[in-house]
Amino acid sequence: MVQPARHIANVKYAIRNIAAEAARLEATGMKILPCNIGDPLRFDFATPPHLVEAVVKALRDGKNQYVASAGLREAREAVAASMQPAVRPEDVFITSGVSEALDLVLTALLEAGDEVLLPSPGYPLYNAIAARLQATAVPYYLDESRGWAIDAEAMEASITKRTKAIVVCNPNNPTGAVATRAQLAGVLDVARRHGLVVISDEIYDRLLFSGTHVPTATVADDVPLITLNGLSKAYLVPGWRVGWLAIHTPKLLKDVAAAVQRLADARLCGPGPFHYAVKPALEGPQNHVPEVMAKLRSRRDLMVSRLNAMPGVSVVEPQGAFYAMPSLTREWAGGDEAFVLELVRETGVLFVHGEGFGQKPGTRHFRVVFLPPEQVLTQAFDRLEAFLKARS
Numbered sequence: 427m428v429q430p431a432r433h434i435a436n437v438k439y440a441i442r443n444i445a446a447e448a449a450r451l452e453a454t455g456m457k458i459l460p461c462n463i464g465d466p467l468r469f470d471f472a473t474p475p476h477l478v479e480a481v482v483k484a485l486r487d488g489k490n491q492y493v494a495s496a497g498l499r500e501a502r503e504a505v506a507a508s509m510q511p512a513v514r515p516e517d518v519f520i521t522s523g524v525s526e527a528l529d530l531v532l533t534a535l536l537e538a539g540d541e542v543l544l545p546s547p548g549y550p551l552y553n554a555i556a557a558r559l560q561a562t563a564v565p566y567y568l569d570e571s572r573g574w575a576i577d578a579e580a581m582e583a584s585i586t587k588r589t590k591a592i593v594v595c596n597p598n599n600p601t602g603a604v605a606t607r608a609q610l611a612g613v614l615d616v617a618r619r620h621g622l623v624v625i626s627d628e629i630y631d632r633l634l635f636s637g638t639h640v641p642t643a644t645v646a647d648d649v650p651l652i653t654l655n656g657l658s659k660a661y662l663v664p665g666w667r668v669g670w671l672a673i674h675t676p677k678l679l680k681d682v683a684a685a686v687q688r689l690a691d692a693r694l695c696g697p698g699p700f701h702y703a704v705k706p707a708l709e710g711p712q713n714h715v716p717e718v719m720a721k722l723r724s725r726r727d728l729m730v731s732r733l734n735a736m737p738g739v740s741v742v743e744p745q746g747a748f749y750a751m752p753s754l755t756r757e758w759a760g761g762d763e764a765f766v767l768e769l770v771r772e773t774g775v776l777f778v779h780g781e782g783f784g785q786k787p788g789t790r791h792f793r794v795v796f797l798p799p800e801q802v803l804t805q806a807f808d809r810l811e812a813f814l815k816a817r818s
Contacts, residue, residue, distance in 0.1 A: 436557035501704035534685035546784030574603035578612025602744020
């Protein structure tokens with residue numbers, strides 16, 4: 427039997443992996459309560475009509491050919507103008523979701539054996555891409571006691587001569603934490619001292635419960651910086667796979683940008699008809715966002731009150747996005763992966779284990795997605811509470 431490449435053994439993706447067990451259970455007739463995947467369209471959210479109309483018009487007008495490797499020009503111009511601070515359209519690449527944007531950047535930057543600093547907890551795709559590139563993912567642990575804050579001092583202690591880049595996710599998936607200007611300044615100071623590239627994933631930047639989002643690029647302009655963003659979350663089109671990367675410091679990243687262009691050329695282009703939604707999304711009506719956040723606020727508040735009242739569970743209130751990372755404050759045989767598997771097998775409630783996102787050694791967590799309607803969340807938390815009490 428033909429064997430796959432050895433380094434693929436390290437490519438893991440907890441969100442989809444744990445769902446396979448739920449799918450097996452569902453096939454047997456069990457009702458699953460999904461609190462595991464960040465797709466608003468699986469629940470009671472809908473794509474803004476003007477975006478659907480823009481794509482339908484493009485399809486009907488015959489805009490079904492390849493677009494430029496870096497993306498449709500009008501889409502790049504709209505993204506460039508929307509960035510804070512604004513960038514040049516030629517420094518924007520439209521990609522197949524933020525996932526591809528991150529893949530292009532890390533592939534352009536990392537040699538086998540290089541190191542990249544990743545938030546822990548953090549989105550598991552970061553680690554999966556690093557593993558595929560045979561680079562070393564080095565975690566920097568977010569401080570749960572301070573609302574999952576970034577600790578730049580602890581981050582700096584992990585840097586070696588092989589470190590090439592720092593990834594920041596703000597707002598963070600899976601914790602819902604929102605970084606302050608001071609925290610971002612600390613990251614940029616570390617990058618400046620060590621000559622590192624900062625990659626800022628800001629896909630949830632419009633989904634805040636309070637305050638304002640601080641784009642990393644507004645904090646300093648003398649550090650190599652690339653911002654990632656897209657339409658998937660705030661504009662409710664995850665299946666369209668429209669993301670982008672914006673290079674804020676082209677003089678410092680000229681060769682990296684050329685490498686990204688070569689990689690983009692090699693895959694031809696993203697799905698062109700959907701690029702026609704970028705300009706109307708960024709420049710058109712935004713009234714759907716406060717409507718989304720009103721729903722999410724009510725669901726977040728329900729989640730926080732219910733979880734913090736349960737035995738053996740504690741949760742930091744998320745400030746953005748639609749995720750939380752509750753802590754299991756009691757021991758659990760087999761760790762948090764065993765916990766989520768036992769829970770779904772016995773109750774049908776589906777979370778993702780904290781280990782899949784990274785966490786400090788000795789801690790146990792699980793990620794909750796609070797996108798489902800309140801009646802679904804209430805049912806899920808009722809079952810979780812009964813499950814915990816039966817084992818207390």
